[in-house]
Every structure is written in structure tokens, then in C-alpha cells.
């Protein structure tokens with residue numbers, strides 16, 4: 368692709384190109400450019416290992432000593448990175464450190480640090496800003512800096528560049544900026560870092576050429592767009608699209624529940640239309656580091672332009688109300704079957720990770736369900752083969768250290784009801800159905816497996 372870009376416009380383009388950047392372009396072409404990946408989490412570690420395997424030597428940077436210790440032991444702590452893939456490059460093409468002075472030797476610096484919301488649900492760019500300050504301290508001339516973290520349009524230009532220019536170097540002349548937001552989908556075995564098309568936006572011809580050249584070595588398909596802002600907007604649009612569509616089916620679920628119509632059957636039916644419909648599925652609420660958070664980066668930014676973001680806010684409201692809706696359905700079922708309320712009821716939550724087959728607990732709606740149940744004096748246990756212990760979570764410190772019940776203990780525990788909140792594959796749903804206990808199924812697992820539906824309430 369990069370060769371196409373160069374050859375199509377060869378004569379006028381190379382004539383227009385500044386001298387600054389040409390040496391880096393040559394190093395990228397010969398795969399000798401050294402790459403820094405800052406933030407070795409869900410996004411950074413797969414990128415670092417993929418880049419080291421396919422293209423360039425990589426130094427990973429992280430401030431979390433525990434992660435570096437695990438890498439030292441050759442252990443991958445991210446499901447998308449196999450032990451084998453890590454060990455093939457660890458210590459050679461891929462090394463790691465917390466010493467940011469090592470940035471001096473790096474030609475490409477990729478930022479993969481968190482972009483959460485503050486306690487007041489506003490963008491918290493402090494991780495990006497701190498990282499930028501470290502880069503400004505050590506960056507050499509003729510470096511390409513890429514922002515992969517998800518954020519509002521304008522972050523690279525308006526937040527990153529001013530901090531990087533405190534180095535005395537000038538963007539577009541002494542160093543180059545690009546945005547290439549990551550589209551990783553944890554738990555999706557069909558797509559990996561290398562096979563997900565990569566949006567790359569940069570301001571200026573040389574920056575774009577360098578960024579496209581770099582990513583062409585790392586991933587199968589690069590999709591250049593006209594600016595860093597456009598690239599950032601692409602990512603946030605994708606996540607808003609998901610948030611809004613999930614909110615829509617969640618709203619429809621509530622309406623169809625009231626009409627005694629099965630939303631899952633409706634969606635499966637609608638999905639047979641070969642055009643104009645794309646299935647999204649309801650659930651107990653939104654989870655993960657992206658969909659519940661990223662849309663509000665745009666909401667915040669839109670305020671600067673005095674523009675309302677009613678769709679986004681409404682989707683957030685609908686999705687945030689789902690855990691309480693599920694608890695309401697549970698209360699009704701317990702009332703009908705046991706003739707009482709939630710006080711003192713013994714409830715088992717099955718699946719507390721935010722989605723199936725992952726260990727990630729960030730923003731998991733299961734925690735909200737557990738919290739609401741506790742507030743109503745129910746006794747709550749959980750079963751999750753992938754989350755043996757509840758990790759530290761900012762909003763739910765009361766659950767830290769709580770452990771999963773063993774699958775073998777469920778039958779003897781006399782639960783009044785069960786809520787399936789996350790549909791991990793590694794759960795014996797047939798055994799749960801056999802208990803004869805009322806089950807609230809938020810993921811349609813029992814119908815999908817053709818299990819007896821006598822005790823199942825979809826919600």
C-alpha cells in the first residue's frame with residue numbers, strides 16, 4: 368500500500384517531501400527503525416508483540432512493575448497474546464522497561480495508555496499528558512509519535528503537540544504526529560491486531576507517509592485518512608454506533624418483555640433480511656473500557672462547540688438503566704415463585720466479567736447488579752470461572768477480594784434465584800437448568816443451547 372502511495376504520485380510527491388523524515392522512512396522500509404510502545408495493556412502488548420514479530424525491534428514501556436515482572440518471567444497477562452507468541456520475541460525483538468530515557472533511541476513512539484472518565488464523567492487525559500511529557504523529555508529529532516488511545520477528535524493536535532513541542536522540537540518539521548486508534552476486540556478469535564484494518568491519520572505528507580509505512584509492516588491492511596482528527600473521529604464514531612444500537616435493542620427488550628414478545632427471536636428474524644439490518648443484542652448493561660466511556664469523550668468535546676449530543680446521552684441513560692431493570696425482573700420472579708421480596712434472598716450471579724470468555728472486569732454491569740442487590744439486603748454470590756477473585760475496582764471497593772463459588776458447590780447452596788449476566792462458554796448451563804431454580808437469563812444462553820426453558824425468564 369505504501370509503495371502504491373509512493374509510486375502513484377511518485378514524481379510530484381517525492382519532490383515535495385522535506386528532507387527531514389527521509390532517513391526514518393528508509394529505516395522503516397528496511398525494518399530497522401526502533402519502536403517504542405508506551406502502555407503494555409490490552410492494546411499495547413498485542414501491538415508490541417505483533418510489531419516485534421512482523422516488523423521492527425520494539426521496546427515496551429510501562430509504569431506497572433507487576434506487568435514488567437510477568438514479562439520477565441515470559442508470562443503473557445493478555446488473552447490475545449499467547450505465551451508462545453510472546454516467548455518467540457521476548458528478550459530479543461521485544462524488550463521492556465520503565466526507564467523512559469530509553470525513548471532517546473526510538474524512531475517511532477506509540478502511545479497506548481488509558482483514557483478513562485473522571486469521577487465526574489469527563490475525559491481524563493492525564494495518562495496521555497504524562498506520557499507526552501516523558502516523550503518531550505527524551506524524544507530525538509525525526510521521530511514519529513502515534514496516538515493509539517481512544518479519545519476525542521483534536522487530541523493529537525491540541526493536547527499532544529503542545530506538550531511535545533515543549534521539547535523545543537517542532538511538529539511537522541522536527542518530529543511527526545499521527546493518530547491510529549486501536550480497534551482491538553478482546554475475546555474475538557476471528558480478528559487479531561494484525562488482521563484488523565488500521566485507520567491511520569496524520570497531518571502532513573511526510574507524517575502520513577511515515578505512519579502508513581510503519582503500520583504496513585505491522586498489519587495486513589492500512590486505511591489512510593486525511594488527518595489525525597479524522598482518525599480519532601472514526602474510532603469514536605464506531606463506538607458511539609455500538610452504544611446507540613445496543614441502547615436501541617435494550618429499549619426494545621423492555622417494550623417487548625411487557626408485550627410478552629421474545630426480543631431475541633425478533634432480532635434473529637430481522638437478521639434474516641439480507642440488507643438494511645444489522646443485529647445487535649440486548650444485555651444487562653454496557654461494560655468494558657470502550658463503549659460505556661468513549662462516547663462521552665465526544666459529548667464533552669461537542670459542548671465546546673455548543674452542540675447537544677442527545678442521541679449519545681440517551682443511549683448512555685438507557686444502557687445504564689439495564690442493571691436495575693434486570694434486578695426488577697428478578698424481584699418479580701422471586702415474588703411470584705417464593706412470595707417475598709429480595710431481602711434475605713440468596714442470589715447467584717453467573718458471569719461477572721463484562722463480556723463472554725474474557726477476564727476483563729472494567730465497567731462490568733454485573734457489579735452494578737450485585738451492588739443494587741446488596742443494597743436491597745439480598746445475599747449475593749457469584750460464579751465466574753474466568754474471574755476467581757474480584758479485583759480492585761474504583762466504583763466497587765466493597766467487592767474487592769470476593770471469590771467465585773466453585774461450580775461443584777452451586778447445587779448444595781440452595782439459591783433462591785440465578786442471574787446469568789455474562790455467557791462464558793465454560794459454564795455448565797444444563798446443570799444450572801437442572802437445579803429447578805428460577806433463572807433470569809440476560810444473554811439468551813438457555814434457548815441458544817436448546818435447554819429446558821421451564822424456569823427461565825429472559826430479561
Ligand SMILES: NC(=O)c1ccc[n+]([C@@H]2O[C@H](COP(=O)([O-])OP(=O)(O)OC[C@H]3O[C@@H](n4cnc5c(N)ncnc54)[C@H](O)[C@@H]3O)[C@@H](O)[C@H]2O)c1
Nearest residue numbers: 406407408409410429430431479480481482516517549551
Ligand atoms: N481494551 C480494549 O479493548 C481497547 C480497544 C480499543 C481501544 N482501546 C483504547 O486503548 C487505550 C488503552 O487501553 P487498554 O485497554 O490497553 O488499557 P490498559 O489499562 O489495559 O493498559 C494501559 C497500560 O498503560 C500503562 N500506563 C498507564 N500510564 C502510563 C504511563 N504514564 N507510562 C507508561 N505506561 C502507562 C498501564 O500500567 C497499563 O499497563 C485506551 O485509550 C482505550 O480506550 C482499548
